[in-house]
Amino acid sequence: SRILENPYQRSKGINRLMEALFLELFTLGRFCGELVLLPDGSGIDHFRTLDPFKIRWERGDRWKAIYEESDGSERVLNQERTFYTTLGLDISNPAGIEPLATVPFVLEIEQKLLEDMARSSHNAGTPRLQVKISPPQSFENEHEDEYLSRINSYFDQTVDQFSNLEADQNLFTWSDVEVTVIGGEKGRTFSWKINREQVLEDVIMALKLFPWVLGRSHGTTQNWVSAQYNLLMQEVDSIQASATALADWLRDTELKLRGCSVESKHVFAPNQDPFLLERAQSEEISFHTVDEMVEKGYISKDDAKRRLGV
Numbered sequence: 001s002r003i004l005e006n007p008y009q010r011s012k013g014i015n016r017l018m019e020a021l022f023l024e025l026f027t028l029g030r031f032c033g034e035l036v037l038l039p040d041g042s043g044i045d046h047f048r049t050l051d052p053f054k055i056r057w058e059r060g061d062r063w064k065a066i067y068e069e070s071d072g073s074e075r076v077l078n079q080e081r082t083f084y085t086t087l088g089l090d091i092s093n094p095a096g097i098e099p100l101a102t103v104p105f106v107l108e109i110e111q112k113l114l115e116d117m118a119r120s121s122h123n124a125g126t127p128r129l130q131v132k133i134s135p136p137q138s139f140e141n142e143h144e145d146e147y148l149s150r151i152n153s154y155f156d157q158t159v160d161q162f163s164n165l166e167a168d169q170n171l172f173t174w175s176d177v178e179v180t181v182i183g184g185e186k187g188r189t190f191s192w193k194i195n196r197e198q199v200l201e202d203v204i205m206a207l208k209l210f211p212w213v214l215g216r217s218h219g220t221t222q223n224w225v226s227a228q229y230n231l232l233m234q235e236v237d238s239i240q241a242s243a244t245a246l247a248d249w250l251r252d253t254e255l256k257l258r259g260c261s262v263e264s265k266h267v268f269a270p271n272q273d274p275f276l277l278e279r280a281q282s283e284e285i286s287f288h289t290v291d292e293m294v295e296k297g298y299i300s301k302d303d304a305k306r307r308l309g310v
Contacts, residue, residue: 005046018243025239029087029098043257063094085242127181133158134176240268
């Protein structure tokens with residue numbers, strides 16, 4: 001735990017640094033720190049984390065990082081003692097991408113889309129039911145007052161049935177009752193949702209990020225989920241490589257300062273593969289296909305081995 005700058009923490013120093021690195025990368029998109037050596041230079045005293053947003057980059061023949069201290073003074077970071085990594089590589093900006101920096105921009109666009117949708121829906125009107133009741137024919141020799149009383153009573157009864165209709169009840173009428181929907185636009189809410197999600201994903205992609213990094217993804221098909229997961233695993237492998245580089249650098253530096261010529265290697269446990277069953281089934285189908293081709297004499301056993309990679 002002596003590698004940590006907080007001496008009161010009692011935990012494995014490298015593991016805690018890994019947690020800090022992962023958290024910083026997935027929130028701020030960057031992580032920075034520097035080594036503080038013992039006074040006699042015989043080893044590492046601790047690893048000091050730095051605020052990556054206080055680093056100003058200058059470009060000459062190579063990039064130079066200038067750090068602003070809490071008192072306002074500036075100093076050039078020693079590249080031999082400084083570790084800096086980002087979530088994604090941006091060749092035009094060594095500071096890297098900022099996942100959270102896109103959130104206000106995306107929310108602003110989303111708010112404007114919702115306001116436009118509200119105005120459009122208000123202009124189109126709210127969908128309502130229109131119940132059309134055709135008046136019945138008058139009876140032979142029926143007086144006009146009796147006819148009016150009868151059709152008004154029938155109209156009132158029909159209105160009462162619709163007014164008191166529960167969600168689990170059915171309505172039975174003659175064929176002289178027609179129900180239509182007026183006002184609003186059919187399917188408009190769904191089209192607005194698709195347009196909104198598409199615009200937000202386009203904005204996120206334009207800022208060199210994946211939508212799922214910010215929790216944005218409206219695709220629901222299995223192929224889409226598989227593609228998203230594969231991209232996520234590639235990102236995880238990339239970040240684990242940065243964490244491995246930090247752990248190896250810390251240990252190797254300590255060993256060199258102690259006069260040891262050995263090198264260390266930090267290894268993460270392999271990530272679980274949720275598509276292992278699908279891949280196994282695919283390999284089984286491929287094996288049976290090649291085996292059948294051998295049995296029918298289409299290819300030789302040597303060709304089959306080459307196709308199967310054995």
